[in-house]
Amino acid sequence: MPEFTTTTAHVALAVVLQVRGARLRVLLWQRARPPELGAWALPGGLLGADETLEVSIRRHLAEKVDVRGLSHLEQLETRSEPRRNRAVRELATAYLGLVPADVDPVLPGDTAWHPVARLPQAAFDHRSIVLAGRDRLRAKLSYSNLGFALAPPQFTLSELRALYAAALGHEVSATNLQRVLVRRGVIESTGTRREAGPVGGRPAAVYRFRSRRLEITDPFAVLRPPHGARAGPGAG
Amino acid sequence: MPEFTTTTAHVALAVVLQVRGARLRVLLWQRARPPELGAWALPGGLLGADETLEVSIRRHLAEKVDVRGLSHLEQLETRSEPRRNRAVRELATAYLGLVPADVDPVLPGDTAWHPVARLPQAAFDHRSIVLAGRDRLRAKLSYSNLGFALAPPQFTLSELRALYAAALGHEVSATNLQRVLVRRGVIESTGTRREAGPVGGRPAAVYRFRSRRLEITDPFAVLRPPHGARAGPGAG
DNA sequence: GCAAAAGTGTTGTGTCTACACCCATGT
């Protein structure tokens, strides 16, 4: 029975995603010494003795970006393969962080935004963690209001369409995006309009998200409770 | 900077769920000494020095149940509140385990199945972990083939309906359940029939799940890629 | 024949995609 936890370190990592230049990008820093010298790694660091993992990852992120820019943060998963870091036995709990498209944080010299679709050589198992974060974002864009975390406070539908397209990796119709999000009560018109561009065109209506906290808008595609019933936590 | 990880223990826990007697139940054991003497706790234990968390939870579960009975195991989340265990600083990574309804493992004397809808006094934060496991199961029943993990190898639609109803906490129509699962290719008829009961009635067709590994059947309720396109990992 | 249980047919609703069409602005 290997019941001694000897020298197991625990780190918190964050997959911080933002749409920049029409591409979904992730914040990575380049390692300057072994192990994995030169490889790009997720920001994060050791869990403190009296911290939660979420407090810890916010503290470590603060060294890279202004954490007030983070519009959303949620836990992804914990990786525990004994050889994931060859140097030391290390568990890593990954978080997904999102930054709205209008925020442009100052970054340290070793840190940069990389397109998720074209990742550089990544350290440890960080490549697969980035992809897991991307997949979580894609899924939640579909059944929740998580778009708020990618979008600035105010936006036109064209702008929102571009954000969704970059995050989802496929074209999105502004027409249908508007109808889906308005029907669900996720976005609403502010009543104001954006002035037309230099080449003319009808001015776009300006929208905002009704809530900037995560809400599940499409809880169960199927197997809903029957019409008259409620599923309350006590049932079953 | 509290950068020393001194005496942080890491445990793996499992929310093992099964439908028994028309109710969704969870496997708990009663603590025989402090802290939390008498309270009911999730099975699990310390992570070994050279184990993954999944290997660890399988090892600890083996002390409670025949782990070959586990039809599914997936990671839920990691809890890190510093005071979640008053005695020691302890991180806990929770797993969701499922046992098919036809399996009846031998249990130690301190261990029992408790209805999730009527949990006894639970140790630490285990109550909320159980509820998180239940919610994960409910969600996945809706958009994946996870029903396979609750069902025996062969079953009639009435039997499957009862399992879904117990897990979801509301009535489920056998009629519509059959159509949804057959349309999605999740279940298929075996061609055989169950003999009629003592009071008569038409014999029921016997079904099975086409796959007994997790597959997402309803990936995105909305915001699907346009018809001609594919979203491949490289795009976006 | 009658009760019981299983399974199919059918209708109606809601939500989505696709695409045609109309609207408001600059030149």
Added chain:
DNA sequence: ACATGGGTGTAGACACAACACTTTTGC
């Protein structure tokens, strides 16, 4: 007027819930 970009109308495709109806058995 016409190009440009924004927005609405509408038709068709599905998937689902609800419920009536048919089928197959025991008695």
